Amino acid sequence: MGSLPLFPERASTFAGPVDTLYFILIGLALLFAVPVAALIIFFAIKYRRGSNADRTGAISQSTAIEVTWIVVPLFLALGVFTWGARLYVNIYQIPTEGMDVYIVAKQWMWKAQHPTGQREINELHVPVGEPVRLTLISQDVIHSFYIPAFRLKRDVLPGRYTTAWFQATKTGVYHLFCAEYCGTDHAVMDGSIVVMEPRQYQQWLSERPMGIADVIPEGMTPNVAPQSMAGAGEVLFQRLGCITCHRMGGGGIGPSLVGLLGKSVALENGQTVLADIQYIRDSVLDPHAQIVAGYRPIMPTYEGQINEEELLQLVEYIAALDEE
Numbered sequence: 448m449g450s451l452p453l454f455p456e457r458a459s460t461f462a463g464p465v466d467t468l469y470f471i472l473i474g475l476a477l478l479f480a481v482p483v484a485a486l487i488i489f490f491a492i493k494y495r496r497g498s499n500a501d502r503t504g505a506i507s508q509s510t511a512i513e514v515t516w517i518v519v520p521l522f523l524a525l526g527v528f529t530w531g532a533r534l535y536v537n538i539y540q541i542p543t544e545g546m547d548v549y550i551v552a553k554q555w556m557w558k559a560q561h562p563t564g565q566r567e568i569n570e571l572h573v574p575v576g577e578p579v580r581l582t583l584i585s586q587d588v589i590h591s592f593y594i595p596a597f598r599l600k601r602d603v604l605p606g607r608y609t610t611a612w613f614q615a616t617k618t619g620v621y622h623l624f625c626a627e628y629c630g631t632d633h634a635v636m637d638g639s640i641v642v643m644e645p646r647q648y649q650q651w652l653s654e655r656p657m658g659i660a661d662v663i664p665e666g667m668t669p670n671v672a673p674q675s676m677a678g679a680g681e682v683l684f685q686r687l688g689c690i691t692c693h694r695m696g697g698g699g700i701g702p703s704l705v706g707l708l709g710k711s712v713a714l715e716n717g718q719t720v721l722a723d724i725q726y727i728r729d730s731v732l733d734p735h736a737q738i739v740a741g742y743r744p745i746m747p748t749y750e751g752q753i754n755e756e757e758l759l760q761l762v763e764y765i766a767a768l769d770e771e
């Protein structure tokens with residue numbers, strides 16, 4: 448089927464199962480639609496007014512036929528539902544293993560950051576055969592991250608992180624499209640996903656000039672790998688003055704952030720929230736929305752002082768504090 452020009456290549460672990468479900472749905476629809484249409488035409492001609500067809504022995508009621516046309520489609524529908532639900536869960540459940548990539552969409556381009564610091568625009572290099580976990584956010588309007596060959600599409604929203612994952616099964620270069628109308632240049636908001644052999648990918652990583660290194664001021668050596676996203680996050684943590692209140696050992700004006708990610712946090716209003724990356728982002732931009740129990744609402748907002756890519760670097764840094 449891959450040879451059909453209208454059909455995208457199958458290059459991820461989802462592609463096979465998604466296509467199978469698609470063809471089963473088409474097949475079922477044809478299975479019912481074709482005989483019904485054919486019989487309508489056949490009977491319309493046979494029993495047209497004035498024809499001398501035999502009209503005796505008309506059936507007015509048959510429980511057997513009624514039960515059949517209720518039970519058979521019921522099980523077919525339940526089967527399709529179960530199959531679809533399992534596939535959906537598999538696509539939406541982000542695996543615990545794999546590598547992370549952070550995507551920021553803007554009018555009209557895709558920006559990718561690798562945790563080790565490499566940055567790309569309208570391109571994404573990944574190794575074959577390894578799960579790739581994506582965290583996506585938009586810095587302006589709604590976009591949609593769409594790789595037809597992987598059967599993957601995920602809306603990219605302003606103000607909210609979404610996640611997606613894929614595992615490429617074939618090396619090659621695949622189309623990336625924006626699948627949500629987002630303004631004048633929506634049609635050219637595309638790019639390439641370059642799937643490489645793991646060894647080639649490692650080589651690409653090591654040859655790629657780090658895009659983040661230039662944000663680190665001379666003479667400063669971050670504790671985390673200097674050119675990584677977390678390293679850039681640490682520089683931000685100091686430059687924006689976060690460190691003044693959020694002391695590592697606690698005892699600052701604000702809560703310590705060590706081990707924060709993934710923990711539940713008790714709030715001043717009695718609620719408890721999970722400290723995920725969305726919580727961290729929201730706390731930087733709108734600190735007064737969720738005040739941690741025992742602390743005063745004195746943190747200023749950093750709205751306008753930090754962009755989406757930097758927020759992701761801060762998140763990576765805070766996640767790295769977790770491991771220390």
Ligand code: CUA
Nearest residue numbers: 590625627629
């Ligand atoms: Cu971005 Cu359409």
